[in-house]
Amino acid sequence: MRLHRLRVTAFGPFAGTEEADFDALSAAGLFLLHGPTGAGKTSVLDAVCYALYGGVPGARHGSVPALRSDHADPLTPTEVRLEFTVAGRRLEVTRRPEQLRPKKRGTGHTRDKAQSWLRERGPDGWRALSRSHQEIGEEIGQLLGMSKDQFCQVVLLPQGDFSRFLRAGAEERGKLLGRLFDTRRFAAVEERLAELRRTAEKQVTGADGELLALAHRMAQAAGDTGSDGLPLPGAAPGEPGLAAAVLEWAAVARAGARERRDIAAAAARAAEDAYAAARREHESVAELARLQRRHADALARSAALEEAGPERERVRARLDRARAASRVVDALELREETGRAHRAACERERRARGRLPSGAAGEGAARLAELAGEYRERLGGLAAARRAEQRAAEIAAERAALDREAGTDEDVLAETADWLGRWDSVRAEHQRRIEEAQEAATRAESLAGRIEPAERRLRAAERRDDLTGRLGTAREHLLRAREQAAEAKRRWLELKERRLLGIAAELAAGLTPGEPCAVCGSAEHPRPARAEADHVDRAAEEAAHDAHQRAETAREEAERHLQSLRDALETAGAEAGEEPADRLRELAAELRHAHAGARATAAGALDARAALEHAEQEHARRLEGRRDAERRAAARASRRDALDQELHGIEAGLAQARGGAATVAERAGQLERRAAVLAEAAEAVRDAEAAAERLKEADARLADAAYRAGFDTPGDAAGAVLPDSGWRELQHRLDRWQAESAAVAAELADPDVAAAAARPPADAEAARAALEQATGRLRASSAAQAGADGRCAELDRLSARALEGARRLAPLREEYERIARLAGLAAGTSAENERRMRLESYVLAARLEQVAAAANTRLRKMSAGRYTLVHSDARTSGRGRSGLGLHVVDAWTGSERDTATLSGGETFFASLALALGLADVVTDEAGGTRLDTLFIDEGFGSLDEQTLDEVLDVLDSLRERDRAVGIVSHVPDLRRRIPVQLEVVKERTGSAVRHRSPGAGG
Structure with a gap:
């Protein structure tokens, strides 16, 4: 990969747009990136990393939004554009992070989303490839063949990290190498093997636990006599031999249970025979005792019958008198009923005569009825007077209503007059x-x-x-x-x-x-x-x-x-x-x-107008009300005169009809009550006379009936009468005595009862006790036999399950032992792994050997042949693990020592050689992607002049492979030694980039 041109806008310390021409810088093969502290040298490297991967080295910035320049104009967007060549393709990637900008309209800010563009230059110029973050990331990652962490280690070469790498322990080295060489698949293999081991162990432990649970259930089924004293297997789940121990214990338990089942069966058969004999004896004695009890009961009942003989004769005589008295019952009942009716009629007559007036108290029924008729005639003459009195009441009510209406209208007129006066x-x-x-x-x-x-x-x-x-x-x-x-x-x-x-x-x-x-x-x-x-x-x-x-x-x-x-x-x-x-x-x-x-x-204008309109409406309403009240007053005066004339005519007739009573109704009530009292008294007198006649006839009939039935007086006949319940009770007593006499005679005549009475008394209690004892022995032996059968069946069932579980467990245990061995080897915990080296550490150790071999070609030249890096797989301590040790061999002394003992300058060029060697190995690991541009960040200030010359010679030799190396440093001597420079100038308004080369003006 070769960098051509970097352009940044509003990025980091750069307020405006700055451009770095790497083609011009790479022409000499070695160039210097320098500037004051805080000017933004490292921000140039951050921009390269951000353009390629959309992120910056983790140790430099916490988040992408922090990359925006604080010096930039708010309307200038942050942008990074990088032009580079990789795998024979010339590409240009442009990225803008998510950022805030002022709103175009109004106040406040709006957030612009992150954007990315990828272009490729061909024969016809630039053409767009993608604007997707994900697609661009995948395309560049495949072309470079390395992750962001690998790129930051092998292209940017941060020397401080490799200084720590030299002094670090095996675990820290493993983390760095694992991140660079992506050995996560080997760690995943370790974890997968460990997971398989845990799964297999869980299955084996679960199967062993089921076997132990079955063993405990078999022990419960066998009871106290189970396994002949053999203890349960003591092995824990997961230990070898548990299945065999459980099966052996189950076999012993089954044998003991079968032996005790046979013993229980023999005991049960003996108990059944004894129970049958005892039951037959008990039944014979019980039958004898029953017959003897029947004979004794018959004798006692016969004696009781003889004692009750006189009582039986008295009951029979009482029944005979009751049969004779039954012929007089009708006459007795008629006399009783007639006597009750006569007494009631006399009482009603007495009460009716007590309510009569003194002049009529001694009159007969005919005279009393005549007086009641007179009063009813006088009551009929009051009907017209009642209607007249009702009309007079209606007239009075109507006049009262007229008076109330008149008062109401007078109040209305007075109130209306007052209101109109204030209008x-x-x-x-x-x-x-x-x-x-x-x-x-x-x-x-x-x-x-x-x-x-x-x-x-x-x-x-x-x-x-x-x-x-x-x-x-x-x-x-x-x-x-x-x-x-x-x-x-x-x-x-x-x-x-x-x-x-x-x-x-x-x-x-x-x-x-x-x-x-x-x-x-x-x-x-x-x-x-x-x-x-x-x-x-x-x-x-x-x-x-x-x-x-x-x-x-x-x-x-x-x-x-x-x-x-x-x-x-x-x-x-x-x-x-x-x-x-x-x-x-x-x-x-x-x-x-x-x-x-x-x-x-x-x-208040609207309210005032509304109030005026309402008042005018009220004025009109009150005038209309006054006119209505005046018309009603005139009509009431005419109606009152007519009512007064009608009432005067009615009052004259009512005074005569009342006859001294307050009202006609009151006078009618008086007459009606007197007529009712006289009619009731006449009726009571007639009823009393008729009842006396019927009583006389009933007395004559009763005397005649008693005489014909054989009684001296009606009273004797009444005393001999029995009610139905008494009659039935005496007859039932006679019937019971006769039935008992017949039953006793039949019982004493039974030959079995007579024969049993001749034998000695039976001992039923002894026979019952013997039967209960035999029954208890039979139940106990039967229960013991059923329990023994159940234990044998349960032990057979559980043993079959245990055998099936042991068969399933065998292949699981075999697989577990195989997986556990592999997992132990991969994790470095197995005794077979002598150096206790993990699988990932083993792979990283091979990579570390390659890195050390590649680093030594440059380290020997930098150190004038004195130092050589060697990989060590020795264990760091008695219980530690091995695989990632790194030592340095000093040719001057012939000793091998830890890299942490190197001085500051020695550590720098050793870490530089290690970084360059790591770049070569990672490049080969990434598929041979050519890295034509490298950056080395700081560390040169710790070298003496001679060592600096040797280091620069090594870096200069990289040009033989057509590489461009950029050195990031503050060392003033490097400005003289390296003529091609990229200077970052720090200013108050933001940093700027200046290219310097021999013959250039700035």
Whole structure:
């Protein structure tokens, strides 16, 4: 890859557009990139990296937006353009980072997105290839064949990194080499093997855990007698031999369980035989005891029947008397019912006669009915009087309503008269409000035109007072600035004069024995001038000159600021006049207050007009209401006269109909109640007489029925009557005695019962106890046999699962052992890996050997054949790992030592040789992409003159391979040794780039 031209705009310290012509710089093969500290030398390299990869070296900038120049015009976009040749193709890439710019319209900023362009030059000129960040990155990455980190290491050659590389440990070297040679695939292989090992180990451990779980379940199934005392396997999951131990333990457990199952079966058969014999004996004794109990019960029941004989005869006699009395029951019930009806009728008669008037209390039923008819006739004559009384009440209610309406209308008329009396003054008040609002609107319009000029004068007066105070401060600041500028100029002139006096010593410092003097041309320098103790060098003079320029700039700025304040004060004074700001503020406030009051008053115009219109509507409504009230009053007077005449005619007839009562209704109630009492009394007397007749007839029938049934008196017959429940109870008692007598006789006549009664008493308790004992032994033996069968079946099932698990485990364990061996070898943890070298370290060690071999071709020349770099794969400590050690062999002493023991200058050229060797190896690794442009950043100041010559000879030899090498350095001697230069000049407005070559003017 060869660089042709770099163009940067508003990038880093460069405010404008700067261009670096690498074709012109590369013509000599070796060129120098120099400039003051902070001028932007490294920013040139950053621009190259940013153009190719869209990013800068990580150690230089934290983010791309920081690349924008602080000196640049806000409207100038940041841009980097690089023209280069790679793989025979001439390309041009242009990049703009994301950045803020002022909005074209309005205030504020807008954010422009990042942009990229890629062009290629062909026979017909430039043609566009892509504007996609991703496509451009992939295209350049494929052509260069290296990542950004690799490019920054092999093209920009940062010497500080390789100095640290020489002194670093194996782990830090591994990180750098792994990043450059991209050995992530080997680390991925290590991680993949470790992951496979963990997966296989997890599978083996899981299978072993399942086997152990099955062993514990078999132990639970075998119970206390399982495995004949053989303990469970003690191996942990993952340990070899666990499966065999579990299968062996299971076989022993199954054998013991089968032996105990046979023993339990024999015991169960013996218990069944004993249980059958005990059950037969128990049934025989129980039958004998049952028959003996039947005989004893029959004897006891026979004795109880004999004792109940007299009672049975009394019950039979009572039933006979009850059968005779049943023929008199109807007559008894009729007599009882008739007696109750007679007593009730007599009571009703007594109560009815108690309510009669004293003159009618002793009358018979016919006379009482005649008196009730008279009162009903008189009640019928009051119907017309009732209707007349109702009409009189209606007339009174209507007259009351007329009186209420009259009162309401009188109130309305009075209130209307009062309101109409005030109408003229109310209308005048509304007219006055309308006129005041119109006047206020005119006044508000006038005041509004006076407010803005008053406020403008007030603001001008405030600016005038503020500028007056600031003017004094500005005068003092200008005075100090003038004093500081004069002092800075005096100091600069003094140092300049002192430097001119000591310029000979400064020129003598640049003389080299054997080389001609730049002033006289002589190659001999017998008495070079020496610098005095207070000698002023060029840097001190330039610093004083810069201070002088800064002071002059500050003075000019202070003068411009003072003049601007004077101009602004004159403008503000002309606008404000001589009036004080406080007085203007009061006037403005008074105008605003008056304007607000006028506007508030004017705003009431609409309300005033609306109020007047509403009042006029109310006036018309009240006039109409007064006319309506007067018409209603005339109609009420005519209606009241008609009602009075009608009421006078009704009152004369009502006085006679009331008969001393308050109302006709009250008189009708009195007559109705008297007629009802007389009718009720007549009815009660007739009912009492009829009931007495029926009672006499019932007594005669009852006496005749008792005589025919054989009873002396009706009372005896009533005493012998039984209710249905009593009758049924006595009959049931007789039936039970007869049935019991028959059952006892049959029981005593049974031959089995008689035979059992002749035998000795049966011992049923002993037979039952023997049966329960035999039953318990049978249940226990049956349970033991079922448990033994279940244990055998469970152990067989679990053993089959354990055998199946062991078969599955065998290939898993074999695969795990194979993968674990490979993973241990790759990770460097296996005993077979004697040096404990990881796979990635092994690959990087081979790369480090190549880098060291490539570096030695230049290191031997730089060190005059003294030093040689060698790779070491020895372990760094007793437990450490090996593979990335780097030593230096000193040919003068014949010893091999660590690179960290090299001095500063030795470290520089050793790291330079290592960097150049690494560039060669990475180039070959990247597919042989030719690197025609290299940059070496700093470090030359640590070399003595002879070593510097040897290093430059090595760098100069790179031109034999048609390479251009750019050296970035502050060393003054390099400016003389390397004539082709790219100088970065630092200025106040931003840095600039200058090309210098023999015969060039700048």
